[in-house]
Amino acid sequence: MTAVDLGVPDVQAIRSDEDVVRVRQLVRTTAVAAKLSLVDQTKLVTAASELARNTLIYGGGGTAEVTSVEDGRRRGVRIVFADDGPGIADLDQAFTDGFTTGGGLGLGLSGARRLVDDFDIWTTVGEGTRITVTKWSR
Template sequence: MAPVTSDRMEVRSSDDVVRVRQQVRARALEVGLSLVDQTKIVTAASELARNMLDYGGGGVATIEVVSDGIRRGLRLVFDDQGPGIADIQLALKDGFTSGGGLGLGLGGAKRLCNEFSIDSKPGEGTRVTCARWK
């Protein structure tokens, strides 16, 4: 499943999170997601980009328009070289936080997407992938 378009964006500051959001919104419109679905994926992008900034020391966001022949969708990949997540199940739980947040970031973002996966090794970094289909 090759992406139709792919944008790579560095996330190093809070302003970058805003830029990622705007780009995701533009791509979601292009894919033709409904207003509610657009809002969901943009919010998920915001959560995940901020997570990456706060806990992974920043990283790279990749925004891809994907197609499986019938449907079109938006896939987001967030890569960081941060400390990694030791217990992914625990990190996905609502209310769990290793920082000062509400602990809704990962679990909340998961609920806003159709597909969601985390790949992480302590000490090496984290990759979060999520997708929303039309």
């Protein structure tokens, strides 16, 4: 079953620290509306927080597009993080636990991938990065 969008996406710009907080709040609201369990809401909001921070710090800012989706059996929430930053040169390295170029813990990408059901990344050096994640209700 392919995923079908339910309604138009909510778009939140990521330009500052406070925007990362706004992304978390938007994702939480959408996850509650999609009837995700409390643990799944928590995992998705945490993943969104990591990825929004990456968009800000490494991508130099961008957007988060939050959409309620369904695949016929279950509902879910899809988030697309997009930036026009430098891109990621070595994806394998970027997904290694503990690897960081930004002074963080190096858990952002790898940790976020573990917390969601679907994870897709497109990145090109010099053009930017797009990360799409989806969390489904059980």
